[in-house]
Amino acid sequence: MTEADRPHMTLQDVARHAGVSLATASRVLNGTAQVRPDLKERVLAAAGELAYTPNAHAQALASSSSKVIGVICHDVSDPYFASVARGVMRAAADRDLMVMLASTFRDPAREIEYIAMLRAQRARAILLIGSGFEDRDWERSMDNVLEPYRRAGGRVAVVSRHRSLKVDTVLPQNREGAEALARTLLDLGHRDFAVLTGPRELTTVTDRFGGFSAAVTAAGLALPPDRVVEAAFTRDGGYAAATELIRRGPLPTCVFAVTDVMAIGALAAFRDHGVDVPADVSLAGFDDIPIVRDLTPPLTTVALPLDLMGERVMELAVRDLTSNRSRVERMPGEVIVRASTGPPRAHDRIPSPTPVARRS
The missing domain is CATH 1.10.260.40 (lambda repressor-like DNA-binding domains)
Structure with a gap:
């Protein structure tokens, strides 16, 4: 039929x-x-x-008459998503298309609700910008809401890994980038690491943490559970995670935050507790959002081509289909070493964190 x-x-x-x-x-x-x-x-x-499909939306989708592109991200205030969305909007403007942008704040149910709304709005394409969830119930719900939209002619494309969705994908090399970062830090002489992670149900967190820990393990080192602190995937989450790491003590020689925004929060926590970066502890992040180059000290990170990722996912969503096979475009990261990392501190310079007054 x-x-x-x-x-x-x-x-x-x-x-x-x-x-x-x-x-x-x-x-x-x-x-x-x-x-x-x-x-x-x-x-x-x-x-x-x-x-x-509400009203006659299927016919409108199949004829590509809609000029609306729906973009669903976790949080547009996060510079990662803002940079990707900028690339999407630039590519959409070149095609005379309008972008509708929504933030889910990492609520899986809200993501599915927004997809249903975009179907009702006859969106020509739906772009999911951000990590998938390691959750079978969420995967089934996504399939239920996306499959009839795709059958009716709607297009779906995603940024990052979504295990169950067989759609066009722009795939940042999160695991590979984290492995390369760990090897760079090992080459600097570090042997004692901690990791500040976001929620483990996010595929981006799983991939970055997995890549980093695999490289550390391959070097014959351990990453004990008390050296891994989970918090919100935000600046405040990074601050809370770094504060908890300080409380546990003693500090490692190097801390990896799985996203730059968490690293920014961690840097503030270290400063507020009298821990010098990088003299007392080195710090690295992931993404290379624009602000990290202007921090004091500038942040070592894994740079992803965020704007380009947005442009490419938009291009995949409106491309002419020559087959039903989905396309995956891999986006490698590049390790950028900046002043937030250096060689490990001397053994006689173990810091004793104490709160310090903020300067303005």
Whole structure:
């Protein structure tokens, strides 16, 4: 049966299938009001199973008549996502397309809800900018909401690893970049490391932490559990993680934060506790967001071509399809050594962190 031959499912069909009122189904699919999470999940699942597309949206998608590109990221205030989104918008402007941008704040349910809304808005393509989740239930829900959209002619492309989605992908080499960074730090003489990580259910965190720890292990070294501190994937999370690392003591000679924004928070925590970077502890991040070059000291990191990643995912989403096979474009990172890292401190210079007054 072709898409055109499928019976057109109505909002009433979705409501009946989900076991909710017509008003509740409408609120969920149109995003006009807050709905209980369990009811929202039932409605979205029913819409996916029935391949429900509001009004005549399928025909609009198939004919590529829409000028709207939906971009869903974790947090547009994060410079990583802002840089990627800038590349998307530049490429969209070149094609006379309009971008609708939404932040999920790393809420998997909100991500699925926004996809349903973009379907209702007849978006020509949906771009997912950011890590996937190591969560089977989330993967099934994503499949349920994306598959009918794709069958109707909508295009999906992603940045970063999404294990279950067989779509066009721009794939930053997170694991490989973290391995290269660890080897660079080992070459500087470091043997005592700590890692500040984000939530482990994020694939980006899993890949970067896995690559770094694999390189450390390959060098015959250990990364004990008390040297790994998990916190929010934010500046404040980095501050909290570094503060916890200081509390545990003694400090390692080198700290790797799995994202630059966490490293920025860690640098502030070290400063506030009287720990000198890099004299007392070296610090490295990942991404090379613009601000890290202007820190004191500038941050060692793994540089990703963030703007280019945005441009390429946009180009993949609007490319002419010659086959049904998805394309994966790998984006390597480059280790950039700056003043935040140096050789390990001398053994007789173990720091004793003490809070210091902030300067302004």
